Amino acid sequence: MFTRLSAATAVALLIAGSAGADDPAPLQKGDRIVFLGDSITQAGVGPKGYVTMIKTALAEKHKDLEIEVIGAGISGNKVPDLQKRLERDVLSKKPTVVVVYIGINDVWHGENDPKRGTSKENFDAGLRDVVGRIKGAGARVVLCTPTVIGEKKGGANKLDAQLDEYAGISRKVAADTGARPCDLRKAFVDHLAKSNSDDKEKGVLTTDRVHLNEAGNKLVAETILGVLTR
Secondary structure, three states, X not given: OOOOOOHHHHHHHHHHOOOOOOOOOOOOOOOEEEEEEOHHHHHOOOOOOHHHHHHHXXXXXXXXXXXXXXXXXXXXXXXXXXXXXXXXXXXXXXOOEEEEEOOHXXXXXXXXXXXXXXXXXXXXXXHHHHHHHHHHOOOEXXXXXXXXXXXXXXXOOOOHHHHHHHHHHHHHHHHHHOOEEEOHHHHHHHHHHHHOOOXXXXXXXXXXXXXXXXXXXXXHHHHHHHHHOO
């Protein structure tokens, strides 16, 4: 573990760290880790982004492993977009580990127009395709659940029920494919249940209620690190 964690985050890490049945040791010497996702991951390579935080932590605590970290996030991406660009933006980089963090746009874009989102069936099939192709190229996979849209607790956000369904799909795909699961949704929901007692929009998201502020990036980084280093 690389940072001092809150009690809520520590509990989340215990849950997030469960490995798939055929999942090997998380980190190995010379690993090249690609973070695949949407604008949250695209912003994650910034100075206070979660990808940068993870890169810094690995360089400080696992310098001997000489791990390379690469961000591959594109704004607006959904699972079908990942399928289309997987070879070009990920597999061509010869990763040994791919962290897939997707799902927010699949739900959010369909809020007012279902055709702009991703159906549950296509989300499931798309994730299985992405994981299968990554594993087929010889890389290990960490599959993250989507986080939150809005910061109210207790299922009070408009899209909470859908996010729970899509997070459930991610967990099932991880279990079925042997990917290493990372339950970011549970980490965020548990965090908000304890930190947002007055049910206000504050704390881990920017004003658009979707993207991460520094605290949100830190929570993602800590949770993914807990999975990568178990």
